[in-house]
Amino acid sequence: MNYIFYFLIVISIIAGAVNGKLPDVVNSILTGAELSVKVAFSLIGIMAFWLGMMRIAEKAGLINIIAKCIKPITKWLFKDIPQDSHALGNVALSFSANALGLANAATPIGLKVMEELQQENKNKESASDAMCMFLGMCTAGFQLVPATVIAILVGAGAKNPTEIIAPTMIVTSIAFISAIIVAKIFSKIWKKQEVIND
Amino acid sequence: MINLISLWAIPAILFIILTLGLVKKIPIYEEFTEGAKDGFKVAVNIIPYLVAIIVGVSMLRASGVIDSLGHLLAPLLEKFMIPVETLPVMIVRSLSGAATLGLFSDIAHHFGPDSYAAKLTAVIVGSSETTFYVLAVYFGSVGIKKVRYAMLTGIIADFIGIVAAIMVCSYFFHPSIG
Numbered sequence: 216m217n218y219i220f221y222f223l224i225v226i227s228i229i230a231g232a233v234n235g236k237l238p239d240v241v242n243s244i245l246t247g248a249e250l251s252v253k254v255a256f257s258l259i260g261i262m263a264f265w266l267g268m269m270r271i272a273e274k275a276g277l278i279n280i281i282a283k284c285i286k287p288i289t290k291w292l293f294k295d296i297p298q299d300s301h302a303l304g305n306v307a308l309s310f311s312a313n314a315l316g317l318a319n320a321a322t323p324i325g326l327k328v329m330e331e332l333q334q335e336n337k338n339k340e341s342a343s344d345a346m347c348m349f350l351g352m353c354t355a356g357f358q359l360v361p362a363t364v365i366a367i368l369v370g371a372g373a374k375n376p377t378e379i380i381a382p383t384m385i386v387t388s389i390a391f392i393s394a395i396i397v398a399k400i401f402s403k404i405w406k407k408q409e410v411i412n413d
Numbered sequence: 414m415i416n417l418i419s420l421w422a423i424p425a426i427l428f429i430i431l432t433l434g435l436v437k438k439i440p441i442y443e444e445f446t447e448g449a450k451d452g453f454k455v456a457v458n459i460i461p462y463l464v465a466i467i468v469g470v471s472m473l474r475a476s477g478v479i480d481s482l483g484h485l486l487a488p489l490l491e492k493f494m495i496p497v498e499t500l501p502v503m504i505v506r507s508l509s510g511a512a513t514l515g516l517f518s519d520i521a522h523h524f525g526p527d528s529y530a531a532k533l534t535a536v537i538v539g540s541s542e543t544t545f546y547v548l549a550v551y552f553g554s555v556g557i558k559k560v561r562y563a564m565l566t567g568i569i570a571d572f573i574g575i576v577a578a579i580m581v582c583s584y585f586f587h588p589s590i591g
Contacts, residue, residue: 219545219564223469230478239475247471249462250511255456262456263452268430270448271441275433320423325547326554333555336465341559342552347566350551354507354544355574361539367518368535373526379535382581387540389545390574401562 258322269305270393278304292395293345295335304332308311314359325353348398355394357387428537455554466545467520470508479504494588495579496530498523502537507544514538533582541574 231240282304368376
């Protein structure tokens with residue numbers, strides 16, 4: 216993260232200077248900072264709503280039921296998490312929300328999953344294998360209905376906007392499965408490396 | 414059919430959660446407000462991470478480096494029958510969701526929603542996530558400093574996704590450039 220942050224800003228400054236866009240770059244600091252707070256504040260309400268609903272679902276035992284249903288898969292994906300943890304039920308909910316294109320619900324649930332995975336994490340400053348797997352799966356963005364994309368195509372007057380659904384499903388599945396495989400391979404490589412470094 | 418599922422997903426989830434809660438004699442109102450209290454805390458906690466990533470990405474976009482990269486890679490793109498105008502989307506996709514949607518609607522309006530460029534962009538946008546945003550916010554919310562292999566996994570999966578999108582789209586939609 217340190218290097219990414221450094222390069223994002225340094226490359227912007229150098230490229231801005233070369234392209235004669237330095238004033239734009241400086242102005243973008245203000246607009247970017249403003250936008251971040253707007254994003255965070257726009258999250259508060261919907262976050263509170265879904266966290267409230269999730270708490271009811273948890274108390275009613277719904278999360279446990281879901282967790283049991285997907286146990287065969289999560290046992291393999293999240294080896295270091297106790298299989299009766301709430302986190303696993305929430306993982307399933309988070310992906311259902313993503314798959315259905317419910318981005319508003321997916322972020323609050325995803326953040327709840329992170330909190331629960333953190334409770335099982337031994338080193339609180341370093342990501343666990345389960346977190347890396349979960350994040351890998353999240354960033355691959357498995358989605359069955361690209362609702363926003365279709366809305367934009369419709370808005371632009373597309374003749375047949377739903378024709379992108381099939382190719383999108385194929386591509387999203389490929390990316391999703393690759394993320395899982397890559398995370399699994401890396402977890403082995405990193406473990407070896409970290410043993411050597413210690 | 415798919416639209417129907419999207420429409421009913423949230424109402425159905427809410428119905429199931431609330432009904433099950435009531436049947437199991439859970440004080441649903443109290444539990445809801447108790448859980449909702451955390452909403453503010455989580456949203457405020459992620460502000461520093463949002464500022465870092467969003468300011469960085471805004472600066473990068475303002476600097477014009479993405480356009481320069483487009484010019485540089487144009488010959489390579491033509492070889493693979495990839496419309497040049499889709500390149501900024503591929504680069505920005507992992508960084509910023511708002512910017513991606515902006516670029517996408519620009520392409521859809523400028524080149525027409527039925528153009529190959531618009532379809533390819535649609536598939537790329539629909540099949541992926543803003544990797545850096547998700548990483549910054551999710552890890553930031555629980556105070557993780559060492560992300561280990563999470564970032565590399567995300568980047569590789571994004572790259573595979575883009576390659577897959579190019580291949581799948583050229584099969585489905587038959588590109589015709591040059």
